[in-house]
């Protein structure tokens with residue numbers, strides 16, 4: 593004879609709590625940006641892969657855009673090259689560009705694809721260079737009103753999401769590195785050097801808009817957008833595009849491309865853009881499938897879009 597205690601009820605409640613969210617998000621595209629600072633340990637990376645695969649099996653269409661800033665800096669350091677940032681962007685010499693490409697496409701992307709594919713033949717890696725996904729032109733940093741040359745940093749000029757849509761239609765999970773081909777034909781024809789280093793938050797936001805995604809989710813190493821960083825740890829849970837626009841000039845480095853990206857996304861058809869804590873295991877599932885939600889959510893101004901709650 594065997595007996596069983598009824599411990600299953602809380603589990604069932606959790607599943608039932610997910611039901612309205614499953615219905616709401618079914619068939620919707622979610623672009624998830626996984627920041628280099630959130631990839632701090634193996635457990636977290638595995639949990640991230642599980643969450644993304646869960647979304648896919650729950651009927652959503654997840655797309656991963658990954659970062660790798662700290663990993664690039666570590667490799668540059670090994671090679672005796674310095675890392676310098678201006679306005680939150682890496683000053684990218686042609687030599688550094690080769691390292692950026694090697695680390696993002698050859699190391700970080702490969703690792704994430706491998707972790708996702710432990711769950712089945714799902715993930716396919718690509719960079720913005722593939723199938724004309726991302727075209728860019730040279731970006732100049734604006735430092736106190738001055739136009740500063742920061743090397744091979746790109747500003748996205750066009751996105752062709754066709755290849756990503758095709759992969760999604762085929763049930764795959766695209767994993768994208770933020771490298772773009774030059775939209776200048778002559779530069780592009782120069783092969784290896786005809787590419788640009790694009791900030792991964794910016795790339796994720798532009799892709800979310802081009803795909804008509806429902807949600808942009810940015811995983812980082814803080815709980816969300818702090819109101820008075822670094823003096824307070826009060827997280828802003830929800831703000832409109834206009835409210836965010838007013839805050840932008842006061843934001844510091846790492847948050848600038850993230851929040852600019854969120855603003856761009858919600859102003860271009862994405863229903864919600866969220867910044868969440870990637871250090872919390874299964875933060876993606878908590879954000880998508882539970883009533884609480886975590887982190888900071890940005891919504892369009894006239895919040896008339898059904899589902900932007």
Ligand SMILES: Nc1ncnc2c1ncn2[C@@H]1O[C@H](COP(=O)(O)OP(=O)(O)O)[C@@H](O)[C@H]1O
Pocket residue numbers: 626627628629630659660661811812813814816817818819820821843844845846847
């Ligand atoms: N208002 C703010 N709220 C939260 N974090 C902020 C804020 N302003 C600046 N930051 C900094 O931004 C960092 C996140 O950006 P970044 O280091 O580029 O992360 P990622 O690798 O995830 O893209 C945080 O760790 C924090 O130091």
Ligand SMILES: CC(=O)N[C@@H](CCC(=O)OP(=O)(O)O)C(=O)O
Pocket residue numbers: 626627628629658659660661662664680681682692745746770789790791792793
């Ligand atoms: C132009 C620029 O700064 N590109 C970034 C690309 C990687 C990135 O954005 O990684 P995180 O999301 O981990 O910061 C860089 O070279 O670090």
